[in-house]
Amino acid sequence: MLSFKLLRSVILFLFLSASLSSCFSRYIISAKEVRRHYAEKKVKPKEIFIRNDTLSLSLASMGADTLPMLLLIHGAPGSLWGYMNLMDDEDLQKHFHIVSVDRVGYGKSRLKKRRYVTSIETQANALLPVFSLNKSDQKVIVLGRSYGAPIAAKLASMAPEQVKELIMVSPVIDPETERFFWFSKWGRMSFVQLFLPRAFNAATAEKYSHADELRKLLPVWEKIHVPTTVIQGGNDWIADPSNIDFAKKHIKSKRAQYIFLYNAGHMITFSHAAMIKEMLLKSRLFQDKITAIGVDLKGGEIGN
Known part of the structure; x- marks a missing residue:
C-alpha cells in the first residue's frame, strides 16, 4: 500500500510539473530559440546591460539609438524576447x-540579494536607468503588457517629463479581479518549484502579492496625465475584461482612450500587431478634443 501511495504521488507530481511548465511555455522563449530565430536574419538585436552596485538589467534594442525610443515591458511570466514580432518589424x-x-x-x-521582486514600485524604479539610452530629442513611448502594464504606469508617473505616451495592453490593474488558476497553489510549493522554469517561479511570487501591490498603486492613476491608451480583449482568460472599466474609472488623464476588442484574447501584441503598429507609426491617437473613446474589433467607435 505504501509503495502504491508513493507511486501515485510521484505520478501526480510529474503531471503537475509538466502541466505547470506547459501552461506558460508559450510565454517563455529559450536562448536556443532566440539564436535559431535570428540565425538567418540580416538585422539582429543588440544586447545591452545596464549595471550598477545593486542592479543588472538586460535589454535588447533594434533601430538607431538616435530615433525616438519605444520601451517594451513584458508580463509574468515572460521575457524581453516576447516582443520579437514588434522588434523585427522593419517599419x-x-x-x-x-x-x-x-x-x-x-x-x-x-537586483542584488533579491531572488524575486514583487513590488511594482521597485520594478518600475529599476527601469528608470533605461531612459539614459534615449539619444533622441523626443520623449519615450512606454508600452506594458499584462503584469507589465501597471509597472509601465508606475514608471510613467515617476518620470512624466520623459514619457510621451503610455500604452497598456491586456492590463492586469484591478486588484479586485485578480485571477487564480487551478495550478496557482501548486506553483508555490518549494519542491515543485525546483522543477519549474525560473520565470514561472518569479511569476508565481508576483501573483500572490499582485492584488496588494495594485492597491498601493490606486493613488497613482489620478497622477497620470500623459496620453494613455488601454487595449483590452473580450476573451482574455488572464486579464479580466472588466480591467478596462477600472481604467476608465481611475485614470484621470484627459488624453486617454480605451479600445475594447470583443473577440481578442490576452496576446493582443501578436493577434493585433498590425493595429498596434499603425497606432505607433501614425501617432494620431490623441487630439485635444478627445477625452475617451471605445473601439470595437472592426475599428468603429462605440462611445465613451
Missing part, C-alpha cells in the same frame, strides 16, 4: 529605437 525599426527589457527577476536581470 518600426526605421522609426523607433525599440528597447525591450527583462524585468528584474526575469532573464538576466537581477
Whole structure:
C-alpha cells in the first residue's frame, strides 16, 4: 500500500510539473530559440546591460539609438524576447529605437540579494536607468503588457517629463479581479518549484502579492496625465475584461482612450500587431478634443 501511495504521488507530481511548465511555455522563449530565430536574419538585436552596485538589467534594442525610443515591458511570466514580432518589424525599426527589457527577476536581470521582486514600485524604479539610452530629442513611448502594464504606469508617473505616451495592453490593474488558476497553489510549493522554469517561479511570487501591490498603486492613476491608451480583449482568460472599466474609472488623464476588442484574447501584441503598429507609426491617437473613446474589433467607435 505504501509503495502504491508513493507511486501515485510521484505520478501526480510529474503531471503537475509538466502541466505547470506547459501552461506558460508559450510565454517563455529559450536562448536556443532566440539564436535559431535570428540565425538567418540580416538585422539582429543588440544586447545591452545596464549595471550598477545593486542592479543588472538586460535589454535588447533594434533601430538607431538616435530615433525616438519605444520601451517594451513584458508580463509574468515572460521575457524581453516576447516582443520579437514588434522588434523585427522593419517599419518600426526605421522609426523607433525599440528597447525591450527583462524585468528584474526575469532573464538576466537581477537586483542584488533579491531572488524575486514583487513590488511594482521597485520594478518600475529599476527601469528608470533605461531612459539614459534615449539619444533622441523626443520623449519615450512606454508600452506594458499584462503584469507589465501597471509597472509601465508606475514608471510613467515617476518620470512624466520623459514619457510621451503610455500604452497598456491586456492590463492586469484591478486588484479586485485578480485571477487564480487551478495550478496557482501548486506553483508555490518549494519542491515543485525546483522543477519549474525560473520565470514561472518569479511569476508565481508576483501573483500572490499582485492584488496588494495594485492597491498601493490606486493613488497613482489620478497622477497620470500623459496620453494613455488601454487595449483590452473580450476573451482574455488572464486579464479580466472588466480591467478596462477600472481604467476608465481611475485614470484621470484627459488624453486617454480605451479600445475594447470583443473577440481578442490576452496576446493582443501578436493577434493585433498590425493595429498596434499603425497606432505607433501614425501617432494620431490623441487630439485635444478627445477625452475617451471605445473601439470595437472592426475599428468603429462605440462611445465613451
